Amino acid sequence: GPTLRLLLGDQLDPLHPWFGERRADVVYVLMEVRQETDYVRHHAQKVLAIFAAMRALAQQLRANGHRVRYVTIDDPSSRQTLTGNLDALTRHYRAAAVEYQHPDEWRLDALLREWGADAPVPVRAVDSAHFLAPRDGVTRALAGHRQWVMEHFYRRMRRQHRVLMDGDAPAGGQWNFDADNRQPWRGEPPEPPDPRPCHDQQALWRTIEAAGVATIGDPQADTLRWPLTRAEALAQLDAFVAHALPHFGPYQDALSHTHTRLFHSQLSFALNVKLLHPREVIARAEAAWRSGDAPLASVEGFVRQILGWREYVRGVYWAHMPGYTARNALGHQRPLPRWYWDGQTRMACLRAAIGQTLAGAYAHHIQRLMVTGNFALLLGCDPAEVHRWYLGVYIDAFEWVEAPNTLGMSQWADGGLMATKPYVSSASYLQRMGDHCRACPYDPRQRVGERACPFNALYWDFLARQRERLAANPRMAMMLRQLDRMEPETLAATRQHAEALRQRADAL
Ligand code: FAD
The missing domain is CATH 1.25.40.80 (Serine Threonine Protein Phosphatase 5, Tetratricopeptide repeat)
Incomplete structure (x- = not known):
């Protein structure tokens, strides 16, 4: 029988060495499965673009004379898991061997390794030939x-x-x-x-919806703006x-x-x-x-x-990994405010970043780090939930790149392994780097009171709360000196306001 070669949804490199020669004894296998649509709730455009790009590669491979087995999301014979389908296809083709490229995610790496150890045929993993540095x-x-x-x-x-x-x-x-x-x-x-x-991907979107896949955000299926080839x-x-x-x-x-x-x-x-x-x-x-x-x-x-x-x-x-995604060095436990899921906040910078994310599955780095990430950190949100949000909402979100950025760089949940200091700021940074404050009902210069920008009180409260932990960090010295110069009554009022903001975080 043939060798089955598995291609995951993020392994769509048409120049991979695998494709260098046409072989009648190789069947390339691509699968749209619920296991992958459901491990976190994804943005609609992410599911759509990945499936559409997988379909485009399959078509291209066939056109180049390769054998391809493509399992669609609505295939009645699909077991909806990668290994369930691999079992079935191995039997169906009486495959002599199965090969896969090293996955980038720990979850899939472990899954395929374990499956390979018990499989009835030899299973080999090869390099994805993508990165410039090895895993280690x-x-x-x-x-x-x-x-x-x-x-x-x-x-x-x-x-x-x-x-x-x-x-x-x-x-x-x-x-x-x-x-x-x-x-x-x-x-x-x-x-x-x-x-x-x-791209017009309305037909594929209807298939995804009919299969019952739950997503976030606007699919924009009639005008999907992501490259598929x-x-x-x-x-x-x-x-x-x-x-x-x-x-x-x-x-x-x-x-x-x-x-x-x-x-x-x-x-x-x-x-x-x-x-x-x-x-x-x-x-x-x-x-x-x-x-x-x-x-x-x-x-x-x-x-x-x-x-x-x-x-x-x-x-x-x-x-x-494993373990990195469960880190929580600051012990943060709060839920993300509800408006992370619908953009309905009055804070202009957050409204814009989240609104744009839901509409287009994209925000640039500073929006992710200094707007949505900064706010979640100042508020004290559970990093595991923050992680699931980022893993779902962005078109480019795959755990190997998302998790260190979210947990390490943005939420300081690894205790400073990656980031030399927590990426926190008050409103003044946002005002300096952008023009949101002019369109915002909150005032970036005020620290307390109804109209004060929430970033301010939350920022000073964060520094006060984490003072001991941050004191040894020379990169925090300037921020902490400013904190120490604050009158005790002013600090107390600021922290009280921060607590009030936390209590009504969903209504900001
Ligand atoms: P550009 O600004 O044009 O940069 C060029 C390329 O550099 C990007 O396409 C990307 O491949 C790479 N790059 C830039 N910054 C980073 C970075 N910090 N880490 C890794 N690669 C980087 N990036 C992802 O690809 N997937 C994610 O799931 C992801 N999650 C993030 C979560 C948080 C909380 C933060 C702060 C950052 C995250 N990033 C992630 C990194 C970065 O924000 C995005 O790569 C970038 O915004 C993508 O947009 P771009 O292609 O226009 O990037």
Whole structure:
């Protein structure tokens, strides 16, 4: 019998070595299963885009002469689990062997490993040929350090992969151009047009709904804006490099009430489902600098996200799973406010970030970190629930990248392994980096009272609450000095207001 080769929904790389030769004795297996639609409640566009991209790859493989078995979500013979279907298909084809690519999620890695150990045929795992560092690359680079500082790992990666290097020195003589970046955006330069494709996926959406899959957010099935093939992803990459990359650096931390993408690439979906290889995205960005089409500060800032952060969070994930998703170093227990699920809050920045998320399954990094993440942390929300929210609502949310960002970087639930300090701020940061406050009924300059921006009291209360734990951290010294300068009565009133805000968090 043939060899069955399993392709997961985020393993859609048409350039994988598997496809290098056409083999009559190989059947590629793709499955839309309830196990994967239901492990968390996903955004409608995420389910839709993944299934649509899987279908597109299957079609492409068939057109290239490969054998494909595609199990649709409404296939009556489906057992609705990966291993249930693998059992059935192994028997059906009298398969001689089963192969799969190393999954990026611990959950699926464990599942397939255990299944393989008892399977009636030999089961082999191969590399997904996607990442630049191995699973244990970060562990090896940073073993022995108490804090896993991304910058150390990133510089090693720059040297090792010879990215933005002039000989042994970093291009431009500097590893980091953050000082040139981090500017607010005042409407200029204009946001480039949205380069993403537009798909009518209404038929597939009806199938998903009829199957009873529960989702969040707007499916936008008649105008689905995510790339579903490698060709579409490459076109989006081209447009990004030409029109947005030159301005990426200065505005990567900016917030806008009216413009949702600014100069971000929105390539995370294409990268995470492997339509694009990180190496080619990095190479395109570097080439734009070398040809004089984009400044080094922007190119370095962008490369850092992919060669640095993306590979780094994956290493953190594999070093600390299982268990990482249950961490709760600050003992936070509160539920997320209800309006995380419908956007119905008066706070303009949160309303915009959540509203945009539900409408488009996307928010850029600073919205995730300094708006929704910051607020959940200040309020004291249960990091496991925060984790499930982020794992569901974003088009690019896969646990290996989402969990370290949410639990480590954003919620400080790992006690500072990843983030050198908790990412918390009062309203002043949000006011400096964006224009939401002008459209908000809350006042960013007030600390207490009906009209005071809730970020303020919650911020000071957070610092007061966590004072002991944060005192040893030199990066917190300035914030804590400000706290210590506050009059005791002022602090008491601020903390009292924070408690009142917590009590009516659902109504903010
Ligand atoms: P750009 O700003 O254009 O950046 C380019 C690419 O760099 C991204 O496509 C992405 O692949 C990579 N990248 C940038 N920042 C990070 C980062 N911190 N970690 C890993 N890769 C990064 N990213 C995900 O891909 N999936 C997630 O589920 C996810 N969850 C997040 C949750 C929280 C709480 C936070 C704070 C961040 C999360 N991120 C996640 C990281 C980051 O916000 C997104 O990768 C980014 O916003 C995607 O938009 P973009 O493609 O326009 O990115």
